[in-house]
Amino acid sequence: MIDILFFAELQEATGSEQVSVEADGLSVNELKTKLLSSYKLDNLDHAMIAVNEEYSREDTVLKSGDVVAFIPPVSGG
Amino acid sequence: MDKKFWITQEPINPNDCIEKVVRNEAGAVNTFIGIVREFTKGKRTLFLEYQAYVPMAEKQLAQIGEEIEEKWENAETAIVHRIGRLEITDIAVVIAVSTPHRADAFEASRYAIERIKEIVPIWKKEHWEDGTKWIGDQKEQVAYDKKIPSEEEMRDD
Numbered sequence: 001m002i003d004i005l006f007f008a009e010l011q012e013a014t015g016s017e018q019v020s021v022e023a024d025g026l027s028v029n030e031l032k033t034k035l036l037s038s039y040k041l042d043n044l045d046h047a048m049i050a051v052n053e054e055y056s057r058e059d060t061v062l063k064s065g066d067v068v069a070f071i072p073p074v075s076g077g
Numbered sequence: 078m079d080k081k082f083w084i085t086q087e088p089i090n091p092n093d094c095i096e097k098v099v100r101n102e103a104g105a106v107n108t109f110i111g112i113v114r115e116f117t118k119g120k121r122t123l124f125l126e127y128q129a130y131v132p133m134a135e136k137q138l139a140q141i142g143e144e145i146e147e148k149w150e151n152a153e154t155a156i157v158h159r160i161g162r163l164e165i166t167d168i169a170v171v172i173a174v175s176t177p178h179r180a181d182a183f184e185a186s187r188y189a190i191e192r193i194k195e196i197v198p199i200w201k202k203e204h205w206e207d208g209t210k211w212i213g214d215q216k217e218q219v220a221y222d223k224k225i226p227s228e229e230e231m232r233d234d
Contacts, residue, residue: 005130007128007130007198007200008128008200008202008211009200009211009213011128012211046213050130050133050198053130053132053133053136054133054136055196069130069133069198071130071198072200072211072213073213073214074194074195074196074197074198074199074200074214075194075199075200075201075211075212075213075214075215076127076129076134076158076169076170076193076194076197076199076200076201077111077158077169077170077190077193077194077199077215
């Protein structure tokens, strides 16, 4: 299983801070496609991806236990 | 509190940041303090809500500290960012950079706040009299949907 974290606008759109999905062996990009079939997430493509707290590419292949975070454009400071 | 880069829910005392970079080799400490502004292009903010991906945000703040060490010789950085509900004039972020000479401390603290707005997973939600919104990328001046506020309204964030 892969844990997925949502923040800010994406968190409100999904109604979840965290979900677990069966996505072992999928790429981040394939995971996004899977999520878009379950949730209406217009802004998912604007988000950066972090795998295990590090920014990662969309072709990163996921393994069980990974934590994937979708990082909407940040606005700290 | 041993961390030099941290996220807190509590009010920030700038001295907590400054004391982490004071040392014998330093001749300058430059401090940047970001506070909650009431009016942005005429639109009144009631309060802000900040959210962070805390463990990653602390790592990214530390990464900014490493970048500064590479760019400015013998620079030391400490950064704290607050999350949760912040009222007008509350301190949202404090950056302290110490260097042997003053020019580097000024430049490096400016660099730090710009990098925070690029890479650190922290988000700000505006609460206005007529609605709320999670703010998007302020460096590109683009919000998620472009209705409220206009791009122009956020230009000088």
